[in-house]
Amino acid sequence: MWTPGTLLLLSLLCASGELQQETEPRRLPPPGKLDFGYVPAGVYETLAHYEPGPIGILFQLVHAFLHAVQPNVFPHDLIVKLAKDKFGAIQTEYQKPENIVLTLQAIYYEIGFVICAAVGLLFAVLMPIVGLFFCMCRCCDNCGGEMHQRQRKNADCRRGLLGTLLFSTSLVITIGVLCAYAANQNLSSQVKNIRRLVNSNMRDLHTFANDTSMQIDYLISQYATAKNKVIYDLDNIGPLLGGRIHEQLDKEVHPALDQVLNMAGVKIQRAIKAMRETKEALENVSASLVVLQEGVGKLDFNLSQVRSRINRTLNDPGCHDEESDATTAQLCHNIRQSLSQLQISANFTRLPDVNPQLEKMNDVVKTDLSAVVQRGFSSLNDTPHMVIDQTTSVVSSVRNLMDGIGNNISSFSKAFPVQTCLSNFTIFINHVHAKIEDYYPEIDKMDFYRWIGCIALCCMVVLVLAFNYLGLLCGTLGYDKHASPTTRGCVSNTGGTLLMAGVGFSFIFSWVLMGVVTAIFLAGGNMEKLICEPFHTKELFKVVDTPYLINPEWKNFIPGYMYNDSNLELTAESLYSTCKKNKGIYSAMRLDKVFNISSFLNTTLFTKDVVSQLDSVKIDLRGITLLEAEGKQNLQDFSVAGLSEINYADYLEEVNKGVTAVDVLSFAKELESQTDLMPRGPLQTALKGHVSTLRQIHRQQIVPMEQAMKYVRARSALNQSMRFLERTASDLPNKIIAVLDAIEAAQYLISQNATLLINQETRKYTATIIGYFHQYIEWVKTSLALEVAQCKPFSNILDTVEIMTCSFLVDSMNTFWMGLGCSTLFLLPSVILAVKLAKYYRRMDTEDVYDDIETIPMKNALDNWN
Numbered sequence: 001m002w003t004p005g006t007l008l009l010l011s012l013l014c015a016s017g018e019l020q021q022e023t024e025p026r027r028l029p030p031p032g033k034l035d036f037g038y039v040p041a042g043v044y045e046t047l048a049h050y051e052p053g054p055i056g057i058l059f060q061l062v063h064a065f066l067h068a069v070q071p072n073v074f075p076h077d078l079i080v081k082l083a084k085d086k087f088g089a090i091q092t093e094y095q096k097p098e099n100i101v102l103t104l105q106a107i108y109y110e111i112g113f114v115i116c117a118a119v120g121l122l123f124a125v126l127m128p129i130v131g132l133f134f135c136m137c138r139c140c141d142n143c144g145g146e147m148h149q150r151q152r153k154n155a156d157c158r159r160g161l162l163g164t165l166l167f168s169t170s171l172v173i174t175i176g177v178l179c180a181y182a183a184n185q186n187l188s189s190q191v192k193n194i195r196r197l198v199n200s201n202m203r204d205l206h207t208f209a210n211d212t213s214m215q216i217d218y219l220i221s222q223y224a225t226a227k228n229k230v231i232y233d234l235d236n237i238g239p240l241l242g243g244r245i246h247e248q249l250d251k252e253v254h255p256a257l258d259q260v261l262n263m264a265g266v267k268i269q270r271a272i273k274a275m276r277e278t279k280e281a282l283e284n285v286s287a288s289l290v291v292l293q294e295g296v297g298k299l300d301f302n303l304s305q306v307r308s309r310i311n312r313t314l315n316d317p318g319c320h321d322e323e324s325d326a327t328t329a330q331l332c333h334n335i336r337q338s339l340s341q342l343q344i345s346a347n348f349t350r351l352p353d354v355n356p357q358l359e360k361m362n363d364v365v366k367t368d369l370s371a372v373v374q375r376g377f378s379s380l381n382d383t384p385h386m387v388i389d390q391t392t393s394v395v396s397s398v399r400n401l402m403d404g405i406g407n408n409i410s411s412f413s414k415a416f417p418v419q420t421c422l423s424n425f426t427i428f429i430n431h432v433h434a435k436i437e438d439y440y441p442e443i444d445k446m447d448f449y450r451w452i453g454c455i456a457l458c459c460m461v462v463l464v465l466a467f468n469y470l471g472l473l474c475g476t477l478g479y480d481k482h483a484s485p486t487t488r489g490c491v492s493n494t495g496g497t498l499l500m501a502g503v504g505f506s507f508i509f510s511w512v513l514m515g516v517v518t519a520i521f522l523a524g525g526n527m528e529k530l531i532c533e534p535f536h537t538k539e540l541f542k543v544v545d546t547p548y549l550i551n552p553e554w555k556n557f558i559p560g561y562m563y564n565d566s567n568l569e570l571t572a573e574s575l576y577s578t579c580k581k582n583k584g585i586y587s588a589m590r591l592d593k594v595f596n597i598s599s600f601l602n603t604t605l606f607t608k609d610v611v612s613q614l615d616s617v618k619i620d621l622r623g624i625t626l627l628e629a630e631g632k633q634n635l636q637d638f639s640v641a642g643l644s645e646i647n648y649a650d651y652l653e654e655v656n657k658g659v660t661a662v663d664v665l666s667f668a669k670e671l672e673s674q675t676d677l678m679p680r681g682p683l684q685t686a687l688k689g690h691v692s693t694l695r696q697i698h699r700q701q702i703v704p705m706e707q708a709m710k711y712v713r714a715r716s717a718l719n720q721s722m723r724f725l726e727r728t729a730s731d732l733p734n735k736i737i738a739v740l741d742a743i744e745a746a747q748y749l750i751s752q753n754a755t756l757l758i759n760q761e762t763r764k765y766t767a768t769i770i771g772y773f774h775q776y777i778e779w780v781k782t783s784l785a786l787e788v789a790q791c792k793p794f795s796n797i798l799d800t801v802e803i804m805t806c807s808f809l810v811d812s813m814n815t816f817w818m819g820l821g822c823s824t825l826f827l828l829p830s831v832i833l834a835v836k837l838a839k840y841y842r843r844m845d846t847e848d849v850y851d852d853i854e855t856i857p858m859k860n861a862l863d864n865w866n
Contacts, residue, residue, distance in 0.1 A: 034229060034775045036222045039215050039787040042207040044582075046200040048799030050807040055186050055815070058179055062814040063528070069112035070529050074539040078105050079530075080546050113525055120518030123825075124511040131507025159479075159840040163472060166499075166833040170468045173826045177461045179819030184454040187812035191447045194808070195440060197800050202433045204793035209422045209429070215788045219780050226776040227402050230769055234395045241765045242387030248757050281724045302697050306690060307339050313686040328683075331674045335687075338667070397613045398769075405773075454816060457516060460509040461823045467502030468834060471495045475841035488842070496841030499834040506827045506834075517821040524814040532806035541573035563593050579795035587785040611766055668694040 052059055081102060107114065233240055319332035478491025534540040547555045554560030558575065559568035570590045578588035585591070668691045675687040 034225055034772060034779075036225055036776070036779050039218055039783050040211070041215070041787060041790065042211040044204045044207060044790075044792050044796065046197070046204050046793070046796045046800065048796040048803065050803045052186075052807065052811070055182055058183065058815045058818070059811045062811065062818050065818065066525050066528055066814070069116055069525065070109075071112075072109050074530075074534045074537070075105070075109050076539060076543060078102065078109065079543055080549060082106075083543070083546075083549055110526075113522060117518050117522055120514050120521065120821075123828075124514040124518065127507060127511040127514065127828075131504075134507070155840070159837065162833055162837040162840070163476065166468060166830065166837055167472055169826050169830045169833060170465055170472075173461060173465055173823040173830065176819040176821075176823030176826065177458050177465070180454070180461075180816045180823070181458050181819075183812045183815035183819060184451060184458070187808060187816075188447060188451050190804075190808040190812070191443065194443070194804055197804065198433075198436055201793060201797050201800055202429060204796060205429045206426065208789065208791075208793050209426050212789045213419065213422055215783075219783055219788065222779070223405075223776060226772045227405075229772050230402060231399065233765075233769060233772075234398055237391055237395060237765075238384035238388035240768075241391070241761060242384030244761045244764065245387065245758055246384065248761060278724075278728055281728075306693055306697065309693075310335065310339055310687070310690050313683065313690065319683065328678050331677055332683075335671060335674060338670070394613055401613065457513060457820060460505070460513060461820070461827075464502045464505050464509065464827060464830070467498045467505065468830060471497075471499035471502060471834065471838070471841070474498060475837070479841065492841045496838040499838040499841065503831045503834045503838075506831045510824055510827045513820060513824040513827075517817045517824060520813055520817040521821065524810055524817060527810045528806070528814060532802070532810055535802055535806070538573055541571070541576065545571040545573055559590065559593070562589075565593060568593055576795055576798060579791035582790045582792040584783075584785050584787060585789045585791040585794075588791050611770065 314332050314336050319329060472495065474491050475495025478493075478495060479488075531540065534543075543549070545556070550557040551560060551566075554566035556566050556568060556570060558572065559570040560566030568590055575588055579585075671687065671694070672691045675684055675691065678684045678687070
């Protein structure tokens with residue numbers, strides 16, 4: 001059966017009001033965590049905490065005494081067994097062994113209270129009986145009733161000791177009665193605070209009811225935050241989705257393009273420079289070859305002419321005729337043998353030119369490769385615009401779905417009549433509050449009667465104390481040590497009479513006081529040990545939460561009563577602890593059993609159409625061309641420019657050779673020295689002429705080729721250019737092939753495999769969009785569990801009841817019986833001391849006779865004379 005409270009709890013799941021739409025979309029930050037703000041929460045004013053103040057010391061003393069009286073742990077099992085049996089079997093079948101055991105366990109637990117109660121009852125029973133016999137005994141002039149006092153030497157000491165002890169006892173009784181009075185006044189003052197606590201709790205319940213609807217409205221209104229963020233991302237689908245696709249493509253494309261721009265090991269900005277340097281190197285080789293071939297050709301021609309002439313000269317008959325001497329013939333033979341050395345060393349004329357390679361390089365350089373690459377990048381950078389153009393219809397459809405989702409969430413507010421339930425709950429609160437207000441006069445009246453009764457009990461003790469203090473005062477002030485017992489003054493006699501009056505009232509009141517103390521002790525002590533203390537340690541909750549305790553068919557009473565599902569893990573302790581932490585009543589009451597917010601706010605149910613629309617995104621990137629055919633052909637032409645066909649070893653070998661195979665100047669000197677050994681004649685003269693020719697060739701051709709800047713620069717340029725080309729040509733084809741392969745792979749990725757990449761990024765983009773819904777739904781769930789309809793007022797009600805019962809009533813009541821009981825117990829020594837001390841204050845009828853001289857009793861003097 002649904003109670004108004006249950007309907008209220010169900011209503012907390014409902015939303016009230018229409019979904020608030022914003023007329024102008026907010027500009028939201030880039031994708032990230034959404035800020036839904038703070039759920040508006042009312043401030044609960046009840047402070048369910050009690051500080052007793054100075055009287056708390058007395059409360060602690062009472063607790064310590066009760067712990068000494070009852071040190072046993074809370075009897076959980078015993079109470080559960082008794083509660084399940086409802087005490088019936090023990091009363092009807094008390095002779096059964098198990099019932100006897102339960103009875104003994106209860107007696108064992110209560111043994112401290114039983115002993116104290118037995119002592120109190122014994123005191124209450126014996127005290128009037130002893131008083132009766134004491135009165136009868138004194139009427140017979142016994143028990144101190146004889147008005148005769150024997151004189152003793154230590155009479156003054158005994159009187160002083162008895163007076164001091166009686167005064168000390170009276171002080172203890174006074175402290176006890178003051179504690180009882182303070183406890184009585186504390187209870188009366190705290191009763192006045194009951195109205196304040198009740199009103200505070202009722203206001204908190206009104207705050208709870210009023211804020212719940214507003215909080216749920218706020219939860220629903222924050223859907224606009226998620227919606228506006230989704231609309232923002234849809235409006236910026238180009239830079240967001242297209243940018244992501246472009247970024248991922250960029251990761252694959254950039255390495256290939258970087259290889260294009262970094263071929264020959266140069267950096268990106270020096271890619272085109274590498275081609276130009278290659279072209280310049282080929283031009284330097286071509287020019288250097290022309291210069292060197294021209295110079296070497298002339299030198300080779302002149303040296304050949306000189307060799308021919310010398311050979312014709314050596315054919316002179318003077319070199320091999322019979323008439324010539326042996327020396328001349330030998331010299332001619334030596335000269336003829338050395339002529340083979342008279343030739344060029346570096347023969348550049350045999351080296352082929354590099355004009356074919358240079359022509360190919362000129363064709364490659366004519367095309368601006370950087371512009372081709374930039375066109376590829378420009379096509380790639382157009383991805384965001386392409387995404388915008390191709391997703392226009394999808395964005396429009398998702399916008400319409402956003403409104404539909406908002407309408408679905410708005411319908412959530414109409415699922416339950418939350419306003420009606422909250423209104424009924426408010427009426428219920430007002431009705432209960434009015435009923436409580438009606439009881440205030442009765443409470444005040446009962447408290448007044450209680451206060452009068454406690455004051456009357458305190459006055460009984462105060463009356464005895466008044467007689468004791470007045471008796472001590474009169475007896476002390478009126479005592480004359482020179483007066484005999486029969487001649488004591490009126491004041492002293494009055495003091496003794498007052499003390500005896502106090503004794504009489506002690507016998508009259510003490511048994512009443514002890515009876516009341518015993519009754520309050522049993523009630524208050526057991527309430528403290530069985531209710532208050534277990535509440536603080538939560539042992540009381542464990543008793544209430546015992547399975548099958550209240551209803552044999554229900555494992556847990558609360559869910560069994562509210563949801564007809566006793567197996568649900570909802571206990572009184574968990575409910576109290578959760579509300580104590582000021583969490584939402586949705587989580588505290590496990591209302592997900594009635595209305596599962598997780599199933600209603602299922603992300604899949606709300607966003608399946610959005611996911612379907614976004615999955616339909618088809619972005620075609622086949623129109624993107626990274627490297628045009630012209631650029632590819634240039635790269636291929638550059639890789640097959642013929643640099644690898646050049647015989648760099650031949651070039652470098654010729655560059656490193658000298659101009660001639662032998663030093664022409666040294667050759668001329670050697671030839672001249674050999675000619676000088678010949679006899680004078682035409683042969684010598686002819687050879688001398690050849691020596692001059694060689695020296696002229698050395699001076700005019702060889703020395704310039706070795707030292708002139710024209711030839712030095714040509715040889716250096718040829719050497720450097722060849723080495724540069726050799727380095728370039730060694731790895732150039734492999735790099736070009738790798739670059740072309742990378743570009744082809746990147747182009748294939750964009751043109752053919754882009755679908756997979758687009759799907760991946762589209763799913764990520766979809767996950768981002770759905771993530772906003774997920775954030776909103778998780779925020780709603782968290783807010784419902786922690787911030788919406790915070791149930792602190794309900795735990796405050798229980799804490800308030802505990803404060804009023806334990807801190808106000810039980811602690812004050814226990815302190816009252818402790819003070820009054822202490823005073824009552826000390827009435828017993830007060831009676832004994834007052835009876836003995838009264839002998840020293842009252843006027844006696846007879847007294848002992850003393851000798852005037854020796855101050856020895858006459859009877860003793862006669863005995864001594866005998």
